[in-house]
Amino acid sequence: MNVKTIRNQNIAIVDKDEKITNAQDILDIMATSQYNSNCIGMILYKENLDESFFDLKTGLAGEILQKFSNYHFKLGIVGDFSHYTSKSLRDFIYECNMGNMVYFKEDLDSALSALVPETSKKHEN
Incomplete structure (x- = not known):
């Protein structure tokens, strides 16, 4: 596991060979x-x-994501999810991406940006 600091926030990056x-x-x-x-x-x-994890009927995704919610710990999942044809999985990914705790992204930079977004700047007129 590596740790990357983005905007003064630490994010753990799990090695690809570690299996969950x-x-x-x-x-x-x-x-x-x-x-x-x-x-x-x-x-x-x-x-x-x-x-x-990607077969929602197993309950593994729900069980794992519940841990992140319980501990207020953000999660970014990086990969190509386009080959999954399950409507329920596609809806699940969409809903996660609309929230503020779990994100499915295509690349590491997008995932890091989602986990630690830039603060919005107020513009004075």
Whole structure:
């Protein structure tokens, strides 16, 4: 795991070869990143996640994302999700991207920007 600082906020970036197959795996990584590096969020790659994550019927996605919600810890998932044809998964990804905790993005920079957005600047007239 690497830690990247964006706008004074630490984000954990999980190595692509680290596999996550259950919610406990996520909790372990979360605890390490919060305790050791004071991270506010995490980036996972699609490759980190067991394929069952993307089959919403298994409940794995809901169980894992609930951990992020419970601990107020942001998540960016990086990858190409275009080959998934499930309407429910596409809707799930869309809804996540509309919120403020979990984002599915095509590249690392987009995910980092979503997790730590630039503060809006007020313009004086």
